[in-house]
Amino acid sequence: MKTLAATLIACLAAGTALADVESCRTIRLANLGWTDILLTDATAEVILNALGYEAGNTQLGLGIAYTSLQEGNMDVFQGNWRPVQDENFKEFFDKGWVEVLGKNLEGAKFTLAVPAYVAEGGIKTFADVAANREMFEGKIYGIEPGSNDYLLDMVAQGLYGFDASWEVVETSETGMLSQVERAVSREEPIVFLGWEPHPMNIDYQIAYLGGGDEVFGADYGGATVYTISRPGFAAECPNAARLFSQLAYTLDYENYGMRRILADGLEPQEAARAQLAEMPQLLEGWLAGVTTFDGQEGLPVVKAALGIE
Structure with a gap:
């Protein structure tokens, strides 16, 4: 029997469309209130909502974010900074209390x-x-x-x-x-x-x-930032997991997107929409093989929702 990670990797490599069950429609993101995660969560929310999901975030302390994933009270956390979090949260990875979906930032x-x-x-x-x-x-x-x-x-x-x-x-x-x-x-x-x-x-x-x-x-x-999830998320929600595994941000996307929040006073989703309009090329890789919740090709739907031609 394949492991959950092996199954997801095989499907991703084959370009297979991955259907999510109804319980996956609601995606719960753990947020620390840091502006970088406000931006990245807002980016994920804008895309997921355009795809027909219902995504939202809850602000938690760092330790509570990990525990909430372990207990199944949150689905995804985009703030696993390594190696700085390695020692304090090693047990969560060693015991399978959380699962890694992918890298979302390098050079931090x-x-x-x-x-x-x-x-x-x-x-x-x-x-x-x-x-x-x-x-x-x-x-x-x-x-x-x-x-x-x-x-x-x-x-x-x-x-x-x-x-x-x-x-x-x-x-x-x-x-x-x-x-x-x-x-x-x-x-x-x-x-x-x-x-x-x-x-x-x-x-x-x-x-x-x-x-x-x-x-x-x-x-x-020096850090690499990873996206992690509750146990079983990738197996239960493979289409959403594919999106998160491909959501790789850049330093420019985050530096300037965060400035829109802190200096320009935009709400996080407004900042995400504005930054995506400036850097629409990122959507190609993020949405490769990702569908809407009801199975349509995801990229044109998201572009239309964002007003990007």
Whole structure:
């Protein structure tokens, strides 16, 4: 008997149309509230809804997102950053509590960052930050609670010279960036959790800190982002799974799409529609062999829904 992954791979390779059962019409996406995932989930929702599905997302903490997939309360999560999530969530993969559908982004980064003027002043590594507690008022700015465990563990373990006097400020992505904006406007020092893709890489001159490999991995937390699902999703919903396995974004798509949300104030689905209109060539690969829920060829239907000729 074929494994679920082998069955899906065989069907994908053969170009076989994959029919989804009625229970697959509703697709539940786990969302962390990060702007990159707001954009990618909105992109998936726009496409799925055009195909006749009913897709939506629920904002959860990172750990709860994994547990929700394990328990079957969510279907898909587009935010499995590797290797940074490997250690904390290894058991989920080893025990089959989640399944990998495919890579959705390569060339990402995820580690501590400072404004370029701070780096030019000599702060280039994690250890440099730890040695200059007064400069940073003992604060590292993170995002929402549940997504800063790497930083909290780093401080608790005393890595790189940090100690218990340091505070990881847990707010939200928007809250953190407001602190970055405030500091940059005054040319004050600040250390914060930075990542790419994100319009912070376009809007500010920032420098990623070296020396944090033990916590974030090599190459400034160099990462590949994967899409994962609840167990059995690919077998039950092979057409939707095919779409997710082919949804491979680019850094430009995400950097500029996220800017539409953060700077232009567009709702995520509006931003996704606008970015797809700018980069319609992506749809060809994403929708290869994908059908509507009722079995029609998917690409022309999605293009028509988006007003793309």
